[in-house]
Amino acid sequence: xxxxxxxxxxxxxENTPVVIIVAGGTGSGKTTLARExxxxxxxxxxxxxxHDFYYDPESPYVQxxxxxxxxxxxxxxxxxxxxxxxxGVSVQTPRWDYNTHSREPERVQxxxxxxxxxxGILALAVPELVSLAxxxxxxxxxxxxxxxxxxKRDVLERGRKLEGILEQWEGTVAPMHDEFCHPTxxxxxxxxPHGGNNEIARLFIQxxxxxxxxxxHPS
Numbered sequence: 374x375x376x377x378x379x380x381x382x383x384x385x386x387e388n389t390p391v392v393i394i395v396a397g398g399t400g401s402g403k404t405t406l407a408r409e410x411x412x413x414x415x416x417x418x419x420x421x422x423x424h425d426f427y428y429d430p431e432s433p434y435v436q437x438x439x440x441x442x443x444x445x446x447x448x449x450x451x452x453x454x455x456x457x458x459x460x461g462v463s464v465q466t467p468r469w470d471y472n473t474h475s476r477e478p479e480r481v482q483x484x485x486x487x488x489x490x491x492x493g494i495l496a497l498a499v500p501e502l503v504s505l506a507x508x509x510x511x512x513x514x515x516x517x518x519x520x521x522x523x524x525k526r527d528v529l530e531r532g533r534k535l536e537g538i539l540e541q542w543e544g545t546v547a548p549m550h551d552e553f554c555h556p557t558x559x560x561x562x563x564x565x566p567h568g569g570n571n572e573i574a575r576l577f578i579q580x581x582x583x584x585x586x587x588x589x590h591p592s
Contacts, residue, residue: 390459391585392489392505396497396557397512397565398550399441400519400526405569406512406578407492413579418586420458420486424493427451428469430476438474438541441549443498451491452501458485459505471531488582494550497557510578511561514568516547 393410397403411419428435429447439445454464465480491502497509520542527533558564565574 390461390485390487390489391507392455392459392491392502393508393510394496394502394506394561395490395492395510395512396494396554396561397514398516398519398554399494399546400522401512401514402522402565402568402570403492403494403512406510406565406571406575407490407569409569409575410488410490410578410582413575414488414582414586418487419490420483420488421490421492422451422454422458422464422466422483424451424491424496424499426467426469426481428474428476430474435474439545439549441494441546441554443495443553446495446499448499448501452499452505454483455489455491455502455505458483458489461485487586494554495557497560498553503560508563509561510563510565511558512565512569513558514566516550518568 395403395407395410407421411421424446427447427450428440428445430436432445432447434440434442434445450467454466457464463482463484466483468477468479468481469475470477491506497503497511503509523542523546524535524538527538528535563574563578565571569575
């Protein structure tokens with residue numbers, strides 16, 4: 374809890390938004406947790422920026438169908454947008470079309486709020502982003518649970534076939550998770566087991582962030 378509030382005096386005096394990273398493997402529940410944080414604190418205090426929106430269509434990894442490698446992302450653009458939000462400037466984020474594997478023409482305006490949630494599989498693998506974040510959360514969920522969730526999502530939401538989902542999982546998703554995603558746990562100052570529906574973890578996070586808002590200082 375202390376890690377959430379120790380720097381609040383300095384942050385409050387400078388009126389600086391707090392960057393929160395929520396990372397974890399595909400299907401771990403990180404999006405659920407990010408949305409829960411927003412629900413608990415309110416849309417007026419939180420904005421969310423997704424690493425997935427910053428896939429780089431020119432990346433050879435993306436062109437080869439490997440969306441889980443650090444080289445798949447336009448991290449320079451994402452970091453610049455987070456910095457602008459910290460400085461109180463609204464940004465126009467890209468959107469990614471998961472069916473065509475390309476950027477959509479429309480942009481999404483994100484306005485700066487007290488808490489800026491940067492969410493993504495490899496959000497903790499971006500050193501510049503990690504250095505901006507005061508709170509770094511890794512959602513840790515077993516591989517079989519993550520696979521089951523991914524199958525359900527890809528079949529229902531993206532119209533994919535089971536064979537293709539399993540082929541991608543075995544070919545790139547699981548190996549990239551083991552090599553690049555899971556090791557980023559070392560950058561987290563909070564690891565949430567069992568996914569985004571971990572009620573106890575959510576209550577601790579909510580209490581810590583609310584104490585920050587109220588200017589609480591632990592003795």
